[in-house]
Each structure stands twice: as C-alpha cells, then as structure tokens.
Amino acid sequence: MIQENFKIKGLTSEEVLQARATHGKNLLEGKKVHGLLDALKSLAQEPMVILLLVASAIYFISGSVGDGIFMGAAIVLVSAISLYQDGKSRNALEKLKDFTQPKCKVIRNGELDEINSEEVVLGDSLMVEEGSIISADGRIVHSNDFSVNESLLTGESLSVYKDTEKEDNKIYKGTTVASGLAIATVTAIGNETQLGKIGKSLEDIQEEKTPLERQINNFVKKMIIAGAIVFMIVWGINFYNSRDVLDSLLKALTLAMSILPEEIPVAFTTFMALGSYRLLKMGVVVKQLKTVETLGSATVICSDKTGTITENKMSLAKVFALSAQKITDTKNSLGEMEMELIRLAMWASEPIPFDPMEVALHDAYQKTNSKDERPDYKMVHEYPLDGKPPMMTHLFENAAGNRIIAAKGAPEALMAVSNLSESDKQQINKAIDELAKDGYRVLGVGETRFQGTDYPKKQQDFKFDFKGIVAFYDPPKKNINSVFDAFHDAGIKVKIVTGDNAETTSAIAQEIGFRGYEKSVSGDELMKLTETELQERVQTTNVFPRMFPEAKLKIINALKSNHEIVAMIGDGVNDAPALKxxxxxxxxxxxxxxxxxxxxxIILLQDDLSKMVDAVAMGRRIYTNLKKAIQYIISIHIPIILTVFIPLVLGWAFPNIFTPVHVIFLELIMGPTCSIIYENEPMEKDTMIQKPRPISTTFFNWRELTTSVIQGLMITVGTLSTYQYAVYQGYDEAVTRTMVFVALISANIVLTLVNRSFRYSIWTTLKYKNNMVPLIILVTVVLTALLLFVPPLTRFFGFQKLGAHQILVPIGIGFLSVIWYELVKWKKRGKKTP
Structure with a gap:
C-alpha cells in the first residue's frame, strides 16, 4: 500500500549492486584493527614471555645451548596457546557483532524490504518510523507527524519535527525517530555521514572495566609485585652463595616464573567470550561481556505481558458497538454497526501495520468489507501514541476531499475526550469488565470531524464520538508456567509490568497460575507513592498494569534501592529508559x-522468555567455572613457589631442585587445564535451585581463598615430604628432583578432578560429561612418561629413571595431598554420600 500511496518504487536490484560497487558498504571505518598484529604486540608485553626471553638469553650466554633452545621453543608454544585462546575469543566476539547489527527498512523494486543497516546504499529509499535508529543520512521525500531526537549530534534533548516543506528536511545516521514515519532518499553512507565525520572523536573512548575485571587485574598486579620482591631476595641469596651473576639470575627467574599467575587474565577473557558465544548459539545475544557476570546475580525479572507472557498472535475476537449495546463474537455474523466499528479501528491504525493488533484489524477489515477503500485514501496527519493512558489518531483524505479521522487507544482515554452520557459510560464500563475478566485486550475506538489544516496541537483537543470497543485475544505461551517456575526455583522474583489494563492483566496472570495475580498497582497509583512506600510496595506486589515510561523507571529504581539485581524485558520506544x-x-x-x-x-532472538532461564543458568555456570579455574591456579601455584623457595632459603641438600625448564613445563600443563577443562565443565545439578549470588560478593572472598591456600599448602607438604623422603633414602639430586616432579604432577591431576566441584564427590563429578578431562589428563600422563623413560629427555630435564617403588611413593603422596578435601566436601553435604 505504501508504494501506491507515495508513488515510491525505490532502487532496482541492479542499481543497488552498482551503488554498492561505487560507494561501498554503509560502515563507519575507524581505526584499522589488526587482530593478529595487536595480539602479538600484547603478547610481547606479557611478563611471562619477557621472563622466558631473558632466561633463554642467559642460557645461550652461559653456553647451555640445549636449555636455550628449549626455552625458545617454550616461548613459541606459550605464544601459540595464547594466540589460539585470543583467536577463539575474538572470533566469538565477531559473531556477536553480526547479531547486534541494527536492521532498517528500504523500498526496492517497489516493495518494502528489511535489511541490515550496512547494506543501505546511496540513493536508497529509506523508511524510518517511531522506535527506529536512522541508518544513513538522507533527504525526506514523505513524512507523517515525523520527529527526530538528534541529541547524539547536537546535544539537544528535545525532538525536532521535520517534513519535506521545512528548510531542515534532512535525517542523520545514528539519530532516533521519536514519532511518526518518514521516507528519505539516502544522500550519504558510512564515513561520509555526519556521524562518520565526527566519529574520530569516539575512537579513543576506552570501555570501562567491569568490577570482576578490576578485581582480577588487582590480584594479578599484587602477585607480580610479590614476585618481584621474592625475585630480588632469591637472586640475592643465590648470588651471595655462588658469586655467579648469571646463574643466580637464572635461579631467581625460576621463582619469578612460578609466582606469575598469567593464566588468570587469559582464563577470564576466554570464559567470558566463549560464554557469550555459547549464549549466542542458544539464541541469546549478549552485547557486553560484563552482562555475563551479572546474569548469575539477577534477583528480579520485570516482564512485559504481550509477546513475552503471551504469544503476541493477536486475533480480533469480539467487538462492542456502542450503538448496538451488545458484545458480538467475530466468528458470528456481524451487523453493519460492528463492521463500521472494525472499519474505523483499521483507519486508526498505521497504513503499514507492524503491531500485531493493527495487523489483526487490517485482516478483519479485509474480511468484513467488500470494497477496499485503502488505495483511495492518503494519510494527511498523524498523532502518535501518547497520553496517560495512551491513544493515537490518524487523519486520511481521498482525492474528493473526504476525510476519515479515527482514533483508538485505552478505552478510558477515548472516553475522556468523547461526548458520553452516564448511561453510555456505564454500558462501556460493563463491556470492558466483561471482556477484560476473560483476558481480552481491549481498545476503544472513536471518530471525529474536522475541516481545514490548522490541526489541534494535541489529539485530546478533538471531541470524539465513542464508537465502541474492539477486543483481542492473545493466548499465553504454552511454556510460560514452567519458565516462571524455573525462575522461582532459582530464587528470582518475577513481576509483570505492562501497559495493559488491570483486569486483562490479572485475568491472564490467573490463567497461567502467576503468583500474586490478586494484587496490583497501576501507573497512576504508583506515581503518588512516596519513595519509602514505593520501595515497600514493589517488594510485595507482582502485577503492575497501565504502566508508562516514568512509572516503569520508578519501579526499576525502587527495586535497585532495595538492593535487587534487576532484569527488565521490553520492546518499545517507551521501554528504553527502564531497559537502560x-x-x-x-x-x-x-x-x-x-x-x-x-x-x-541482551537480545532474545526468538522472543522466547525460556531462553532467559538458560541465560541465567549459563551466567551462573560461567561464573562458577571461572572461580574453579582461578582457585585451581592459586592452589597449584603455591606448591611450585614454595618447592622452589623453601629448599633454597633453608639451605637444604639440593637448594635448586627446579630450574626454569621444569617450571615452564608445569606452566604449559596448567594453562590448558584451567582454560580448557574448567571452561567446558557442565553446570552442577543444584546450580538453578540456589539463591542468586549477591552482587556485592567479591570474587576473591576470604573463605574461598583460604580453601585454595590450604589446598596449595597441603600439596606443598606432599612435595617437600617427597623431597625429604628421597634425601633420607640417600638418593641423589636427579632422583630427588624426579620424585618431587612426579609428586607435583600427580597432585595436579588429582586437584583437577577434586576441584571440579567444591560440594559433590569426585565419584559424582567423574560422571559429568566433559570430554576435555580425559584428553588433558592423558596428554599430561604421556608427556610425563616421555620425560621419565625417553633417555634424551630424561637427561635434558636433569631427571633419573625411577624404579617402581620410586614412582609409586610420590604418586601416592601426591594423591593423598589432595584427596583429603573429599572429607571436607562430605562434611558439607551433611555426611550424605552422593
């Protein structure tokens, strides 16, 4: 219809291809991002890589060419692992960008089409309407009551009205449509737009780090400082004993490498990026990584009704024509008054309907009217949806000058601007109550007359004839009961926040068994409450009908004041403040x-609220697994640090039991363990029946840190006991080193398995599906076996081939130094075996 009304055909397919070939895509090209180059630069600044380079150089200078080559190979391997993880993270984020790209509407080949905004070309006929973000600069060729918020470019918060007749008839990329509809010919795309020209100033804006990111960075910085201090101490002790600068420096570097927790920031980035990608595959687009952190903490979800709780498949079910004084089912035969009511309701809708109710009205008009008048009329003026409660008015005119001025909206809004007797009001209210209690969504319909073009400023200044009520049925989604049950089981409160009236909302809430459907607070009532009353009311009320933007915002802020973590679901322009x-x-x-x-x-691609249950579960899983990974890193670093440090400081028989070669080998085993095994861990079975994690909870709380430290100290006791046992048995340095190494590797494997859950036993977690666990453990065992039984490797690492007894003792000690924690978990479970 729009093409016939406005006589706009748009570009042809061939013209689109030619324009794109000539002028390119509609993209803002900022700084060139060289993913691999930037990753390599970042890698070169990593403390671990720098330490490896220094150690490698010292080995070569001191004549230990084999060790130098090994360290060089280690640099390549560490870099490859880091680049692989970085690549996975970047690829995941790139896929997210594709899904967050805005859409727009263009007229091409005489038809309206929806495309990605980057596909707009110069000369396109771009259609923009209320709620859309303008994709390119253009010149308006047609508009209806069109206004734009250009604060992004001008800083002015008030909307600007524009049309073809005004001097300013341009629209600009990045600005938002506040009301009405316009069609514009695209005059600039990409960097040639006004936004593109000022885009350079946006390039240097740094994204703020999340609280968790800051906590992790602070922790790593403290460890680096501690490492530097201990490095100087160890260097001093070794130099005092040997007077050899290079040898003492090399031994100090060994300890510095063992202290650096470089796996932690890598694990954080990997978990968040891959978590976002997992959510994307589930149909949940997470626009910011920090949202992944917050998901597991959500305590309240404020849900819209239409399209969220219900199917958003509106069908015109019943009509009440005031003149007929009765409610008629649309499945039955309709009289002239009912057909006229449907006709007016259609004229009160957008010419190109996109709202489901308006689509239903256009469909009903086609079915009930033998002659289609729509091609004969042109919209000459429009009043967009506004008011409390809201209504909207459209003015159409044909070539003969005949006008149709129709309005629809909340029945009480139309009643307030209509000439009605008390008897009429009673009849209307009775019809509203009867329809609403059955869950129908109701709209009032009115008509008026007006001559000339000096239209009133507000649609409420017209005096309407109230014609009747149209009632729509939108069935609840089949899975909505189980979705709400899942939220309640997870300790998340659900509140319905809708613009619909109280009766319809309560009827639908009752139909789905929603908890607290009996009590509600309307938008007008809510605005009269004091802050204290509001904070109390939002805690005890779950249904909020007849809500408007200011009221929704007050609900969100009141819940936040009550220290709730609030998720808000919305789809319209008026929801934007609350969403933000x-x-x-x-x-x-x-x-x-x-x-x-x-x-x-967050964007739910399929408009399915059940995906939010999955998203919350994924958020909790990611956070829990990241915590497990970091606790593992802390626990396994402690014995490496102390096994290097204590023999040296206390002057034991073999003070330098490990060299940089041994430490870097251990690092190469630990990195994949935390980033690959724990990232792939499934969600534990009680995750979604626990209360949400308080947002104030710090990531590194003392109880969990204490657990990790004690685990690390117990492994240290095991490795040092192995050391002393070997010395007591009279074994030489090579055998002692080998036995200590085996004990540490054994403890690492058992720690990996034990820390898969801090509640459930190892026998339970062995049943968890994670294909990475046997793979990584097998690789670790095979590599260790190669070091022990392949003579060239054994000699290179300063090891000695061990007998069965010499292998079994450190394996047993390593096992016992970790498995004791199963007793702690057993006690946590209340002495119940899983």
Whole structure:
C-alpha cells in the first residue's frame, strides 16, 4: 500500500549492486584493527614471555645451548596457546557483532524490504518510523507527524519535527525517530555521514572495566609485585652463595616464573567470550561481556505481558458497538454497526501495520468489507501514541476531499475526550469488565470531524464520538508456567509490568497460575507513592498494569534501592529508559524496536522468555567455572613457589631442585587445564535451585581463598615430604628432583578432578560429561612418561629413571595431598554420600 500511496518504487536490484560497487558498504571505518598484529604486540608485553626471553638469553650466554633452545621453543608454544585462546575469543566476539547489527527498512523494486543497516546504499529509499535508529543520512521525500531526537549530534534533548516543506528536511545516521514515519532518499553512507565525520572523536573512548575485571587485574598486579620482591631476595641469596651473576639470575627467574599467575587474565577473557558465544548459539545475544557476570546475580525479572507472557498472535475476537449495546463474537455474523466499528479501528491504525493488533484489524477489515477503500485514501496527519493512558489518531483524505479521522487507544482515554452520557459510560464500563475478566485486550475506538489544516496541537483537543470497543485475544505461551517456575526455583522474583489494563492483566496472570495475580498497582497509583512506600510496595506486589515510561523507571529504581539485581524485558520506544536503567536490559529480537535493542544489554532472538532461564543458568555456570579455574591456579601455584623457595632459603641438600625448564613445563600443563577443562565443565545439578549470588560478593572472598591456600599448602607438604623422603633414602639430586616432579604432577591431576566441584564427590563429578578431562589428563600422563623413560629427555630435564617403588611413593603422596578435601566436601553435604 505504501508504494501506491507515495508513488515510491525505490532502487532496482541492479542499481543497488552498482551503488554498492561505487560507494561501498554503509560502515563507519575507524581505526584499522589488526587482530593478529595487536595480539602479538600484547603478547610481547606479557611478563611471562619477557621472563622466558631473558632466561633463554642467559642460557645461550652461559653456553647451555640445549636449555636455550628449549626455552625458545617454550616461548613459541606459550605464544601459540595464547594466540589460539585470543583467536577463539575474538572470533566469538565477531559473531556477536553480526547479531547486534541494527536492521532498517528500504523500498526496492517497489516493495518494502528489511535489511541490515550496512547494506543501505546511496540513493536508497529509506523508511524510518517511531522506535527506529536512522541508518544513513538522507533527504525526506514523505513524512507523517515525523520527529527526530538528534541529541547524539547536537546535544539537544528535545525532538525536532521535520517534513519535506521545512528548510531542515534532512535525517542523520545514528539519530532516533521519536514519532511518526518518514521516507528519505539516502544522500550519504558510512564515513561520509555526519556521524562518520565526527566519529574520530569516539575512537579513543576506552570501555570501562567491569568490577570482576578490576578485581582480577588487582590480584594479578599484587602477585607480580610479590614476585618481584621474592625475585630480588632469591637472586640475592643465590648470588651471595655462588658469586655467579648469571646463574643466580637464572635461579631467581625460576621463582619469578612460578609466582606469575598469567593464566588468570587469559582464563577470564576466554570464559567470558566463549560464554557469550555459547549464549549466542542458544539464541541469546549478549552485547557486553560484563552482562555475563551479572546474569548469575539477577534477583528480579520485570516482564512485559504481550509477546513475552503471551504469544503476541493477536486475533480480533469480539467487538462492542456502542450503538448496538451488545458484545458480538467475530466468528458470528456481524451487523453493519460492528463492521463500521472494525472499519474505523483499521483507519486508526498505521497504513503499514507492524503491531500485531493493527495487523489483526487490517485482516478483519479485509474480511468484513467488500470494497477496499485503502488505495483511495492518503494519510494527511498523524498523532502518535501518547497520553496517560495512551491513544493515537490518524487523519486520511481521498482525492474528493473526504476525510476519515479515527482514533483508538485505552478505552478510558477515548472516553475522556468523547461526548458520553452516564448511561453510555456505564454500558462501556460493563463491556470492558466483561471482556477484560476473560483476558481480552481491549481498545476503544472513536471518530471525529474536522475541516481545514490548522490541526489541534494535541489529539485530546478533538471531541470524539465513542464508537465502541474492539477486543483481542492473545493466548499465553504454552511454556510460560514452567519458565516462571524455573525462575522461582532459582530464587528470582518475577513481576509483570505492562501497559495493559488491570483486569486483562490479572485475568491472564490467573490463567497461567502467576503468583500474586490478586494484587496490583497501576501507573497512576504508583506515581503518588512516596519513595519509602514505593520501595515497600514493589517488594510485595507482582502485577503492575497501565504502566508508562516514568512509572516503569520508578519501579526499576525502587527495586535497585532495595538492593535487587534487576532484569527488565521490553520492546518499545517507551521501554528504553527502564531497559537502560536496569542491571540487565532484555529486548525481544523479533518484535523489539531498534531503540529498545540499542538500550538493552541482551537480545532474545526468538522472543522466547525460556531462553532467559538458560541465560541465567549459563551466567551462573560461567561464573562458577571461572572461580574453579582461578582457585585451581592459586592452589597449584603455591606448591611450585614454595618447592622452589623453601629448599633454597633453608639451605637444604639440593637448594635448586627446579630450574626454569621444569617450571615452564608445569606452566604449559596448567594453562590448558584451567582454560580448557574448567571452561567446558557442565553446570552442577543444584546450580538453578540456589539463591542468586549477591552482587556485592567479591570474587576473591576470604573463605574461598583460604580453601585454595590450604589446598596449595597441603600439596606443598606432599612435595617437600617427597623431597625429604628421597634425601633420607640417600638418593641423589636427579632422583630427588624426579620424585618431587612426579609428586607435583600427580597432585595436579588429582586437584583437577577434586576441584571440579567444591560440594559433590569426585565419584559424582567423574560422571559429568566433559570430554576435555580425559584428553588433558592423558596428554599430561604421556608427556610425563616421555620425560621419565625417553633417555634424551630424561637427561635434558636433569631427571633419573625411577624404579617402581620410586614412582609409586610420590604418586601416592601426591594423591593423598589432595584427596583429603573429599572429607571436607562430605562434611558439607551433611555426611550424605552422593
């Protein structure tokens, strides 16, 4: 219809291809991002790589060519692992970018088409409407009550009205449509747009680090400082004993390498990026990595009704024509008054309907009217949806000058601007109550007359004839009961926040068995409450009908004041402030406006709320697994540090039991363990029946740190006991070193298995599906066996081939130094075996 009304055909397919070949894509090209080059630069600045380079250089200078070559190979291997992880993270984030790209509408080949914004070309006929973000600069060729918020470019928060007649008839990329509809011919794309020209100033804005990121960075910095201090002490002791600068430096570097927890920031980046990618595959687009952190802490979800709780498949079910004084089912035969009511309701809708109710009205009009008048009329003025409660008005005119001025909206809004007797009001209210209690969504319909073009400033200034009510049925989604049950089981409160009236909302809530459907607070009531009353009411009320933007925002802020972590679901322009204010803004991918998607931090591609249950579960899983990985890193670093440090400081028989070669080998085993095994760990069975994690909880809390430290100290006791046992047995340095190394490797393997859960036993976790566990353990065992039984490798590492007894003793000690924690877990479970 729009092409016939506005006589716009748009570009042909051939013209589009030619324009794209000539002018390129509609992309803002900023700084060139060289992913691999940037990763290599970052890698060159890594403390571990620097230490390896220094150690390698010292080996070559001192004549230990074999050790120098090994360290060089270690640099290549560490770099390859780091680049692989970085590549996986970047690829995951690139895929996320593709899904967060905004859409837009263009007229091509005489048809309206929805495309990605980057596909817009010069000369395109771009259609923009309320709630959309403008994709390119253009000149308006048609508009209806069109206004734009250009604060992004001008800083001015008030919307600007534009049309073809005004001097300023341009639209600009990045600005948002506040009201109405316009069609514009695209005059600039990409860097040639106004936004593109000022884009350089945006390049240097650094993204703020998340609280968890800051905690991890601070922890790593403290470890680096501690490492530097201990490095100087060890260097001093070794130099005092040997007077050999290079040898003492090399031995000090051994300890510095053992202290550096370089796996921690790598694990954080990997877990967050791959977690976001896993969510994407589930149909949940996470726009910011920090949202992954917050997901597991959500305590309240504020859900819209239409399209979230219900199917958003509106069908016109019943009509109430005031003149007929009765409710009629649309499945039955309709009289002239009912057909006229449907006709007016259609004219009150957008010419190109996208709202499900308006689509239903257009469909019903086609079925009930023999002659289609739509091609004969042109929209001459429009009043967008506004008011509390809201309504909207459209003015159409044909070539003969005949006008249709129709309005629809909340029945009480139309009643307030109509000439109605008390008897009429009673009849209307009775019909509303009867329809709403059965869960129908109701709209009032009105008509008025007006001559001339000096239209009133507000649609409420018209005096309407109230014609009747149209009632829609939108069935609840089949899975919504189980979705809400899952949220409640996870300790997450659910609140319905909707613009619909109280009766319809309560009826749908009751139908789905929603907890707390009996009590509700309307938007107007809510605005009258004091801050204290509001904070109390939002805790005890779960249904909030007749909500408008300011009221929604007050609910979000009141919940936040109560220290709740709030997730808000919305899809319209009016939801944007609440989406932005909430901790987790959730927009619907199909029915959501571009402004809502822009304001949100999560987009549900299939408009399916059950995906949020999966997202919360994934958020909790990622956070828990990251914590396991970091606790593992802390626990296994402690024995490496102390096994190097204590024999030296206490002057034991073999003070330098490990060299940089041994430490880097251990590092190469530990890195994949934390990043690969723990990232792939499945969610533990009680994860979604626990209360949400308080957002105030610090990642490195003392109880968990203490657990990791004690585990590390117990492994240290095991390795040093192995050391002393070997010395007591009269074994030489090579045998002692080999036995200590085997004890540490054994403890590492058992720690990997034990720390897969801090509650459930190792026998339970062995049943968890994680193909990486046997693979990584097998690789570790095979590499260790090669070092012990392949003579060239054994000699290179300063090891000695061990007998069966010499192997079994350190394996047993390593096993016992970790397995004791199973007793702690048994006690946690209340002495119940899994």
């Amino acid at each position: 204010a909430s901790h987790i803004g959730i927009a619907m991918g199909k029915k959501g406006t571009e402004i809502a998607k822009e304001a949100a931090s």
